[in-house]
Amino acid sequence: GESVGLHLPTLSVQEGDNSIINCAYSNSASDYFIWYKQESGKGPQFIIDIRSNMDKRQGQRVTVLLNKTVKHLSLQIAATQPGDSAVYFCAENQGGTSYGKLTFGQGTILTVHP
Amino acid sequence: DAEITQSPRHKITETGRQVTLACHQTWNHNNMFWYRQDLGHGLRLIHYSYGVQDTNKGEVSDGYSVSRSNTEDLPLTLESAASSQTSVYFCASSDTSGPSYEQYFGPGTRLTVT
Numbered sequence: 001g002e003s004v005g006l007h008l009p010t011l012s013v014q015e016g017d018n019s020i021i022n023c024a025y026s027n028s029a030s031d032y033f034i035w036y037k038q039e040s041g042k043g044p045q046f047i048i049d050i051r052s053n054m055d056k057r058q059g060q061r062v063t064v065l066l067n068k069t070v071k072h073l074s075l076q077i078a079a080t081q082p083g084d085s086a087v088y089f090c091a092e093n094q095g096g097t098s099y100g101k102l103t104f105g106q107g108t109i110l111t112v113h114p
Numbered sequence: 115d116a117e118i119t120q121s122p123r124h125k126i127t128e129t130g131r132q133v134t135l136a137c138h139q140t141w142n143h144n145n146m147f148w149y150r151q152d153l154g155h156g157l158r159l160i161h162y163s164y165g166v167q168d169t170n171k172g173e174v175s176d177g178y179s180v181s182r183s184n185t186e187d188l189p190l191t192l193e194s195a196a197s198s199q200t201s202v203y204f205c206a207s208s209d210t211s212g213p214s215y216e217q218y219f220g221p222g223t224r225l226t227v228t
Binding site: 105 | 145149155157159164206208210215221
């Protein structure tokens with residue numbers, strides 16, 4: 001089946017900078033998208049999600065943008081901190097019979113330098 | 115507080131042995147999922163369940179089985195462990211109500227097959 005992918009496998013930023021992590025998806029029927037953060041040795045943790053009827057959603061220091069025209073998803077982290085260093089995954093629900101299921105991308109490693 | 119736990123956290127077994135990984139959630143979620151995580155592949159779905167007595171195959175189900183006898187538990191069994199099944203295994207659960215497909219993840223089980 002179609003799956004979510006990422007443009008950049010690694011991203012290095014300085015503390016205080018803004019980070020942008022990108023994700024491409026190929027299934028135009030996908031109706032829900034989610035970002036997870038995974039720290040070393042731990043399970044993925046929810047960051048933010050967005051439904052396909054929206055193009056932007058904001059949380060605390062994070063913003064998710066959805067561009068359905070080009071099937072692109074991004075996660076913006078403002079004022080990145082060393083504690084943001086982790087692997088970030090995007091995932092999608094592909095709609096239809098995929099109820100409740102998420103298809104994950106390969107992940108982007110974010111490293112924040114003090 | 116509600117949580118999702120996995121046991122054991124680490125397991126070493128020999129090729130050909132049967133292994134069962136436990137997953138227990140106290141969220142009272144109907145949906146439960148098992149994933150494996152390998153470098154370069156992100157999270158791949160093994161099996162999932164939408165409720166008691168319901169089980170479904172994911173994209174990498176060969177060599178694995180699950181059973182759902184109650185809401186809280188979804189044990190994953192490797193019928194005859196193979197070296198290719200060396201991986202980190204994550205269990206997750208989600209609610210059927212509401213607009214979110216957010217999955218709550220356990221801490222993972224690192225399985226080594228020698």
